[in-house]
Amino acid sequence: MSIGIKISLNDKLYLRDPQETSLGQNIIRHSILLIDEIGFEAFTFKKLAIKMGSTEASVYRYFENKHLLLLYLVSWYWEWVSYLIDIHTMNIKSPQERLKVIIGTLVYAYKENPAIDYVNESVLHRLIIAEGTKAYYTKLVDKENTEGFFSNYKMLCEKVAGVISEVNPDFAYPRALASNLFEMANSHSYFAIHLPRLTDVRVKDDDYEEVKTMLEKFTDSLLAK
Amino acid sequence: MSIGIKISLNDKLYLRDPQETSLGQNIIRHSILLIDEIGFEAFTFKKLAIKMGSTEASVYRYFENKHLLLLYLVSWYWEWVSYLIDIHTMNIKSPQERLKVIIGTLVYAYKENPAIDYVNESVLHRLIIAEGTKAYYTKLVDKENTEGFFSNYKMLCEKVAGVISEVNPDFAYPRALASNLFEMANSHSYFAIHLPRLTDVRVKDDDYEEVKTMLEKFTDSLLAK
DNA sequence: ACTTGTGTGATAGTATTGCTATTGTAACAA
DNA sequence: TTGTTACAATAGCAATACTATCACACAAGT
Secondary structure (H helix, E strand, C coil): CCCCCCCCCCCCCCCCCCCCCHHHHHHHHHHHHHHHHHCCCCCCHHHHHHHHCCCHHHHHCCCCCHHHHHHHHHHHHHHHHHHHHHHHHCCCCCHHHHHHHHHHHHHHHHHCCCCCCCCCHHHHHHHHHHHHHHHCCCCCHHHHHHCCCCHHHHHHHHHHHHHHHHHCCCCCCHHHHHHHHHHHHHHHHHHHHHCHHHCCCCCECCECHHHHHHHHHHHHHHHCC | CCCCCCCCCCCCCCCCCCCCCHHHHHHHHHHHHHHHHHCCCCCCHHHHHHHHCCCHHHHHCCCCCHHHHHHHHHHHHHHHHHHHHHHHHCCCCCHHHHHHHHHHHHHHHHHCCCCCCCCCHHHHHHHHHHHHHHHCCCCCHHHHHHCCCCHHHHHHHHHHHHHHHHHCCCCCCHHHHHHHHHHHHHHHHHHHHHCHHHCCCCCECCECHHHHHHHHHHHHHHHCC
């Protein structure tokens, strides 16, 4: 059983709500593991069904296709990060301090105590780093955007942009900085491991401290008055 | 006929050098147009062959698969940007000024006079914005990286990082800033058009001036002593 | 107890995708 | 002349991305 938090997502992302049934929860659990294992391109519903001991047709009853399943996982992740940011910042007055906590949460979300048993947050974090951008670089962005498929990510961006504007109301690019923080938190974690010449930070044994420090310094510089 | 510049790329990216034959040049020309038109996921060698009036098997003689074709196009693009940066900065002494020119080149590369007749640089620019990251977010990054498949991008990053370090030798993250400039130049052009709430810049009618200004301001802030 | 519906498994089927292999032939080079 | 290269044409195959149908278990409503 989960411990109370309910991640709410656009119900057009799925055909049947996977959070409601045990088959649905299994689809979430195993798709995270399988995409992480073989990559999104090689991932198919057939392979997922075999891994789960279910059938392809059953998976198709929950998600129209693998792209929407990925979008579901990505939305789930950002909504969860958003929730973590809320509980970590609710008692902090200073916007400077809140922004620091936000950056820490972005980088270290995966280390939080697992909130929901069918989601391995640590593996999901790795998946979002490696495959996350594929969810919105698609020919159907505009259509999917009007249907609200990206609203979790956009609302989180808005929230962080708000804090940025509190820190420095004259800063002209609060949303851009916010989305850039999300992107950099992930891309530089990826670069550090796979393409180290594209960054200056190093990551070893799940120690993302250098990524966090870099994001803090960038933010401080940009928001200095 | 092309006018003299020769883009040199890792020869493991292709099976036969597409720059050498007219069929190869046709593959490049039409793949750019077709990927831009239908998106990378829907793009297949069969559709390309039909569009070109050739056959699937012939395309396979040039590229192992569509992923390597995309990587070829991406590498071509960054090598071309690198060339433009060289000719635009060669006579500029001040590193501050050179960095400004680099940013302008990143954002406006597509407006340059076409250098090679089988590459529509303007369409290629749009393709790189929409599909470019898919070239290195793949399960095979590590293997492909050791084979030098990303060396064009990494060398460009190195070059720009060098200029950044000239501007401010104490700045701790020259590579990260360089790669972030490339990413932001593209991602915020994409956001401005498709997901405007993720950014603060607007793009209309191929006017990317706001993207350029933002990148300049970010860079100035970060490199201020 | 009797229906009714819902969720799932089992099986089949289809068009497309992602390749590989073979053959014929025109051009060109030795 | 012979050999080689480049390419079109065709075939074939396993995997992918679905869609459809049927059967069955089980729970809820009457």
